[in-house]
Amino acid sequence: MELREYLSILRKSWVLVVVFAILGLGAGAGASLLATPEYQSRTQLYVSVRSDGGTSSELVQGANYSRQIVNSYVAVVKTSVVLDPVVEQLQLDMTGAELATYVSAASPADSALINITASSPSSEQAALIANAVGESFQEVVRTQLEPETESGASPVSLTTTQNALVPSAPVSPNVLINLALGLLVGLAVGYGIAILRTVLDRRIHSAQDIEQITDKPILGRIIDDPDVEKNRLIVNSMPNSPRAESFRALRTNLQFLNGGSKGRVFVITSPSPSEGKTTTSLNLAFTLAQTGSRVALVEGDLRLPTFAQYLGIEGGAGLTDVLIGRAGLDDVLQRWGQNEFFVLPAGRIPPNPSELLGSAEMEKTLQTLREQFDYVIIDAPPALAVTDAAVLGKMAAGLLVVVAASSTTKQELEGALQSLETAGTDVLGLVATMVPSKKPDGYSYGYGYGRAVTTDAVDSSPGNEQSQATVDQALRGAHAK
Numbered sequence: 383m384e385l386r387e388y389l390s391i392l393r394k395s396w397v398l399v400v401v402f403a404i405l406g407l408g409a410g411a412g413a414s415l416l417a418t419p420e421y422q423s424r425t426q427l428y429v430s431v432r433s434d435g436g437t438s439s440e441l442v443q444g445a446n447y448s449r450q451i452v453n454s455y456v457a458v459v460k461t462s463v464v465l466d467p468v469v470e471q472l473q474l475d476m477t478g479a480e481l482a483t484y485v486s487a488a489s490p491a492d493s494a495l496i497n498i499t500a501s502s503p504s505s506e507q508a509a510l511i512a513n514a515v516g517e518s519f520q521e522v523v524r525t526q527l528e529p530e531t532e533s534g535a536s537p538v539s540l541t542t543t544q545n546a547l548v549p550s551a552p553v554s555p556n557v558l559i560n561l562a563l564g565l566l567v568g569l570a571v572g573y574g575i576a577i578l579r580t581v582l583d584r585r586i587h588s589a590q591d592i593e594q595i596t597d598k599p600i601l602g603r604i605i606d607d608p609d610v611e612k613n614r615l616i617v618n619s620m621p622n623s624p625r626a627e628s629f630r631a632l633r634t635n636l637q638f639l640n641g642g643s644k645g646r647v648f649v650i651t652s653p654s655p656s657e658g659k660t661t662t663s664l665n666l667a668f669t670l671a672q673t674g675s676r677v678a679l680v681e682g683d684l685r686l687p688t689f690a691q692y693l694g695i696e697g698g699a700g701l702t703d704v705l706i707g708r709a710g711l712d713d714v715l716q717r718w719g720q721n722e723f724f725v726l727p728a729g730r731i732p733p734n735p736s737e738l739l740g741s742a743e744m745e746k747t748l749q750t751l752r753e754q755f756d757y758v759i760i761d762a763p764p765a766l767a768v769t770d771a772a773v774l775g776k777m778a779a780g781l782l783v784v785v786a787a788s789s790t791t792k793q794e795l796e797g798a799l800q801s802l803e804t805a806g807t808d809v810l811g812l813v814a815t816m817v818p819s820k821k822p823d824g825y826s827y828g829y830g831y832g833r834a835v836t837t838d839a840v841d842s843s844p845g846n847e848q849s850q851a852t853v854d855q856a857l858r859g860a861h862a863k
Contacts, residue, residue, distance in 0.1 A: 406568020602632030700729030775807030
């Protein structure tokens with residue numbers, strides 16, 4: 383993915399990222415509150431070698447020797463010979479070996495200093511342990527490691543240069559660091575989940591998603607309407623709305639397509655149900671009629687007819703009756719509205735819809751409609767559910783496949799296009815429905831009706847400008863034919 387895509391993911395999922403960032407801050411604060419405070423105190427010893435003479439060479443040799451033995455002394459500090467007396471002296475509830483985990487010793491490079499650090503949940507106890515370990519170590523060196531010589535003095539002398547003090551603040555937990563780490567981890571987890579969701583999301587969200595599957599142009603982008611169930615024919619009830627304008631844009635693109643010998647007979651289908659194909663068929667046919675053209679809208683979905691309910695017309699007789707010879711075409715065609723807009727409902731549900739739609743009577747019916755009307759729009763069943771769309775597509779100039787944004791999956795679109803191609807039909811283009819009226823990254827385009835309208839992309843994902851150019855080129859090519 384490109385940088386723009388990562389930024390787009392962040393814009394779309396910023397709430398998720400913020401939620402996890404807050405959770406990370408809470409986790410960091412909780413860890414700080416629940417953690418046992420740890421205090422550290424340090425004492426410092428200086429190692430020197432006694433020299434009977436006072437010449438400069440002897441002093442240098444003594445200093446070099448003290449630096450050499452310091453590293454060995456550091457290892458001795460955490461041994462039981464040093465720590466057992468400390469446990470007994472301070473009456474600690476642990477062994478010398480256990481105390482060793484709370485004591486550390488180190489020597490700065492090229493020095494004769496030994497730093498002894500003690501850790502404890504109690505600040506006073508940390509100081510007591512550090513001082514006690516320093517004293518015990520001095521005694522061990524004097525009596526066991528470097529015992530007194532005949533002169534009555536140990537050749538190595540350890541001097542306390544800094545006593546351990548009671549610390550005023552714990553070294554852990556570090557609240558600021560815990561909060562910062564919690565915030566960073568929360569941001570990383572939230573953004574990671576957002577990226578994972580995007581990668582695993584197989585739904586179609588953008589023109590780029592469609593371009594990954596097919597090179598067919600996107601002929602229209604229909605703005606989403608949450609009240610579509612109450613207002614199917616919006617180009618009639620709300621002609622100045624942005625959604626109605628998007629149907630008119632689809633009409634304009636469709637007018638560039640040349641049907642060839644099969645005339646302007648177009649089948650509209652979708653991969654799966656509930657993707658807006660019937661609503662698209664109704665509004666597209668009505669907008670074509672508004673230009674003065676004679677338009678016939680045919681309900682080719684004989685399995686689940688809905689025109690009678692949506693348009694308030696008689697649905698007891700229709701296409702089924704024409705195909706079985708029970709009624710004439712003129713008897714069941716119903717004019718709707720003031721324009722030259724005629725509707726052919728499905729009629730009664732037959733037991734063999736595929737056979738009826740693929741019959742010679744259906745070809746004759748379409749031929750008659752082709753001769754009498756400028757446009758014939760056929761609303762077909764979903765392509766993946768049954769073969770009816772492919773059967774009707776062979777008799778038409780081509781098909782328009784409806785794709786619902788954020789609903790249709792890539793696999794469904796790919797499967798539908800493959801099945802239609804296998805059947806030998808011509809898919810002229812796609813129609814994106816349920817497109818948000820405002821793109822996720824905040825850009826929108828107005829038509830002067832007082833509301834924002836998105837016309838150039840399914841959403842704001844990268845590649846939409848290229849997709850629009852592809853549409854325009856395809857339409858010009860089709861018009862040239």
